[in-house]
Amino acid sequence: MKWVVGWFRGIPSKFVALFFVVMVAVMAIALTVKEADPYSYVVSAAFFIIGIIVSYNIAAAAGVESALAHFKDVVVGSTNIGLTSIKKLSDTPPESISKKTKSSFRFFGIAGEKFLKETLEKTEFFRRNKTPGLVKIMLMDPFSNDLDRLSADKGKQRDFRNKIISTIKMLNDLRENGYHFELRLYPKKPPLRLLIVDGVVTALSVYEADSSGWKNAQLIFEGKDNDDSLAPYFVETFDDLWERGVNINLDQRAGALYPFRLEDQSLSLLRHGSKVEKVKIGMVHGRFQPFHHEHFEYVLHGISKSEFCIIGITQPDIKLVEECQILPHRGTMEGNPYSFEDRKRMITLSLTSWGVSEKRYKIVPFKIDCPAASLPEIKLEFGAEVVHFMRVFSEWEEYKKKLIEDHDMVVEVFRPSHSDYMTKNVTGTLVRELISSRRNWKDFVPFGTRMVVGAMLGRSK
Secondary structure: OHHHHHHHHOOOHHHHHHHHHHHHHHHHHHHHHHOOOOHHHHHHHHHHHHHHHHHHHHHHHHOOHHHHHHHHHHHHHHOOOOEEEEEEHHHOOHHHHHOOOOOOEEEEEOOOHHHHHHHHHHOHHHHHOOOHHHEEEEEEOOOOOOHHHHOOOHHHHHHHHHHHHHHHHHHHHHHHOOOOOEEEEEOOOOOOEEEEEOOOEEEEEOOEOOEOOOOOEEEEEEOOOOOOOOHHHHHHHHHHHHHHOEEOOHHHHHHHHOOEEEEOOEEEEOOOOOOOOOEEEEEEEEOOOOOOHHHHHHHHHHHHOEEEEEEEEOOOOOOOOOOOOOOHHHHOOOOOOOOHHHHHHHHHHHHHHOOOOHHHEEEEEOOOOOHHHHHHHHHHHHOOOOEEEEEOOOHHHHHHHHHHHHOOOEEEEEOOOOOOOOOOOOOHHHHHHHHHOOOOHHHHOOHHHHHHHHHHHHHHO
8 A cells, every 4th residue: 555655646746636537537438429328428427426536535545635636626627517515524514505495405315314304494495395396305215125235234234224214203293294395215225325405506425334424525516507517417316216216105104113123133112202002902904915015014003003913914815816896906816926824924024024023913814805704703813802903095995994893893094194095105016017027026025025035936947
């Protein structure tokens, strides 16, 4: 390393800086010439910025302060890409940028609870905004299997997950207090932290494993009155990533996940605010063909509300599938590829990965299509005080609710505040189609489903 430092110091700093600039510029031009489609410009810009960040960090590591100064002068002064600042993220807190918001706001990151809370609560624009689409927030999905890319340490992975869950809960509280915004979850590790204010000011920095990235360089671009600025490219990048994000029912996700915190490999209840009221025995049910993230959210909700939770798997015998006029795909072989035991393993492995003890629940067959037999069986084994937790998406759930109530059992329905019906953002049909076409199905299912389905696909090769 010493000879590298010596080599750097032996070259005039201005030439070092110019070398860095020429190197990344040639890379960008080469990419632009090679690619004929419009996206090549985005690719070129991305590589250009990567080159800047790498060059900056190499120079910083080598201790060539004067080269850095010239490098910044050349990039900011001699080019017209709109780059106005290269500083450590800790030296230019994103709040200082976001609090200047006048018309629109986009944020993409892992969690950012403190930053988002301070920004939304202390900025006039967010307090008076009534158009959700003007404020777009995208966080990493706490169900993501990419948590291990943030850290190899299981404890730190747990901490990242808890931070995301806390941010989701905080945002739900703000929405209930009248704030308007859109929220999506990104199924992968965010490639960078991206903040865009009013469509013209962009601040970006990169994440590193086992680090929040606060020591990394943050680049700030100004796009106002500058047609050559790179700021618009990052607006396009955000919009592209936004389309890949997953919508969620925010109030349901916050209510389901916030009571859980993984500590010492066990499940415990967060004691923030009032204690969650629990029923003695609760029940959730579904076909779970296959068990995906919204199913997992629903099951966690039932467990958090119950001292003991029954998890009923409907259509348990896929060789004897019952027809369903209200929801026809329920009664097809194509819609029921996984056996009762397959689905039971999906659920058990997923809950175990979140530290949920098997003493907290029991998975049973539940023939909701034959209520005259199945509901009395539930009452006989678990008692008449079982409370059925349901989410209502359509007439089918309304029909099931009536069947259960007709057998003198209690149903507690979770309904969103803005509608009679919840929105399905992930469906079993979608996941089955992704699996059959060998596309990216793993982003939509929890650990247990990835293990079970992955093993089945491996055997079918």
